[in-house]
Amino acid sequence: MKFTQYYLDCLSHASYLIGDETTGRAVVVDPRRDVQVYLDDAAAAGLRIELVIETHFHADFLSGHLELAQATGAEIAYGEAAKTEFPVRPLADGETIPLGEITLKVLATPGHTPESISVLVYEHAGDEVPYGVLTGDTLFIGDVGRPDLLGSLGFTAEEMGRKLYNSLHTQLMPLPDATRVFPAHGAGSSCGKQLSTETVSTLGEQRHANYALATMTEDEFVAIVTDGQPSQPEYFVYDAVLNRKQRPLLDQSDPLPQLTLDEALAAQAEGVVLLDTRDAGEYGAGHLPGSVWVGLDGRFAEQAGSVVAHDATIVLVSEPGTEDEARVRLARIGFDNVRGFLADPLAAIAAQPDKATHSSRVTAEQLDRLREEVNGLVVLDVRNPGETALGTVEGAVLMPLAKLNGRMGELDTTAPVVVVCASGRRSLSAASLLSKAGFGDVSDLLGGYTGYVASTRSAAAAG
Numbered sequence: 001m002k003f004t005q006y007y008l009d010c011l012s013h014a015s016y017l018i019g020d021e022t023t024g025r026a027v028v029v030d031p032r033r034d035v036q037v038y039l040d041d042a043a044a045a046g047l048r049i050e051l052v053i054e055t056h057f058h059a060d061f062l063s064g065h066l067e068l069a070q071a072t073g074a075e076i077a078y079g080e081a082a083k084t085e086f087p088v089r090p091l092a093d094g095e096t097i098p099l100g101e102i103t104l105k106v107l108a109t110p111g112h113t114p115e116s117i118s119v120l121v122y123e124h125a126g127d128e129v130p131y132g133v134l135t136g137d138t139l140f141i142g143d144v145g146r147p148d149l150l151g152s153l154g155f156t157a158e159e160m161g162r163k164l165y166n167s168l169h170t171q172l173m174p175l176p177d178a179t180r181v182f183p184a185h186g187a188g189s190s191c192g193k194q195l196s197t198e199t200v201s202t203l204g205e206q207r208h209a210n211y212a213l214a215t216m217t218e219d220e221f222v223a224i225v226t227d228g229q230p231s232q233p234e235y236f237v238y239d240a241v242l243n244r245k246q247r248p249l250l251d252q253s254d255p256l257p258q259l260t261l262d263e264a265l266a267a268q269a270e271g272v273v274l275l276d277t278r279d280a281g282e283y284g285a286g287h288l289p290g291s292v293w294v295g296l297d298g299r300f301a302e303q304a305g306s307v308v309a310h311d312a313t314i315v316l317v318s319e320p321g322t323e324d325e326a327r328v329r330l331a332r333i334g335f336d337n338v339r340g341f342l343a344d345p346l347a348a349i350a351a352q353p354d355k356a357t358h359s360s361r362v363t364a365e366q367l368d369r370l371r372e373e374v375n376g377l378v379v380l381d382v383r384n385p386g387e388t389a390l391g392t393v394e395g396a397v398l399m400p401l402a403k404l405n406g407r408m409g410e411l412d413t414t415a416p417v418v419v420v421c422a423s424g425r426r427s428l429s430a431a432s433l434l435s436k437a438g439f440g441d442v443s444d445l446l447g448g449y450t451g452y453v454a455s456t457r458s459a460a461a462a463g
Contacts, residue, residue, distance in 0.1 A: 055136025111164020112145030132180030177204025
């Protein structure tokens with residue numbers, strides 16, 4: 001058996017290639033949109049990708065089923081409850097898919113979404129214990145899929161939570177303890193609240209360690225899995241719908257146009273978003289007014305999808321040589337409208353410094369002083385509810401980054417604002433959004449709330 005897990009840290013996303021080397025038949029499960037890695041690995045192993053299985057309609061990324069089908073002629077398969085604009089093979093509960101010696105078995109596991117399935121993998125015909133189970137977003141390492149993402153599509157969190165409870169207890173938990181668990185996401189994903197950094201476990205380990213699999217009633221389960229979930233990025237609904245549609249394929253062959261500073265600023269004047277992906281320090285030292293910052297070195301795609309509208313046209317302001325990577329990572333969430341990139345931003349800004357500005361960033365000590373001295377200071381905490389429940393700066397306004405665009409009108413544009421997150425990344429993005437929207441006095445907290453707590457404790461111990 002050829003079994004490969006592909007893990008994208010940027011999206012905390014896992015996909016899989018499973019092939020039978022005796023027959024050359026292979027499937028890919030939950031592929032990312034840039035599919036060349038699967039094509040290359042299959043070719044190297046002498047495998048033919050005949051089937052693309054999606055465990056559900058993904059919300060956090062645009063899946064690569066159409067790209068793989070175009071490249072290989074493979075069928076696309078979903079759980080039989082799925083409705084799509086393109087032809088699919090519906091997979092029924094209990095259906096088997098023989099690849100040769102290897103056999104896959106479909107389990108209907110609705111709850112995260114109505115059409116969710118899990119896929120059992122048997123390495124040899126007749127094995128009593130499966131090699132593993134690909135659980136999609138039904139069961140994670142340390143967590144389960146959140147049931148509250150489909151409110152805008154007509155499903156209540158309670159309704160989906162009860163389906164999830166049933167799927168876990170009737171389909172997955174009866175499997176042998178030695179069954180490996182291969183989820184579609186890991187730590188950092190907004191598809192759950194307590195995902196592990198581990199990307200594989202066993203059902204036995206999860207039975208003992210996963211809070212959501214502890215003994216509890218259905219009502220208790222629904223309450224616990226719907227509480228404290230992170231705010232979903234605005235693009236999630238867009239991707240969940242787009243993954244159902246016949247849409248344009250990813251084309252990486254056309255070179256990205258290179259723009260001068262004047263051309264980039266002219267595009268901005270037309271309403272194009274200048275998305276600055278450089279190091280936070282470089283952005284802080286000098287950036288174009290009204291640009292939005294999301295560092296490429298972090299959870300770039302998800303954070304960009306939280307602060308930039310899915311239908312926006314984008315010009316990238318990136319470290320030279322990284323613009324193509326930024327473009328692909330945006331394409332993974334369906335953000336294809338990238339007009340071009342600013343050539344050598346550092347040199348361009350240095351040549352015309354009058355067209356640049358810098359960021360205001362404050363330390364924990366400076367924040368405490370500002371809170372005492374500045375009337376009307378707003379401390380804006382852009383962390384998720386589960387984070388702020390554990391503590392925040394006294395008097396802070398709580399507004400998750402993913403909701404900032406929609407709730408910005410609740411804030412006074414003339415009031416001084418200091419933005420807080422956990423470490424300083426989300427706060428810098430939020431500060432750039434506020435500045436773009438016309439807020440005149442915006443800073444963000446260096447080191448975030450984590451650094452603030454450490455500084456406060458250190459000061460108290462010294463005192």
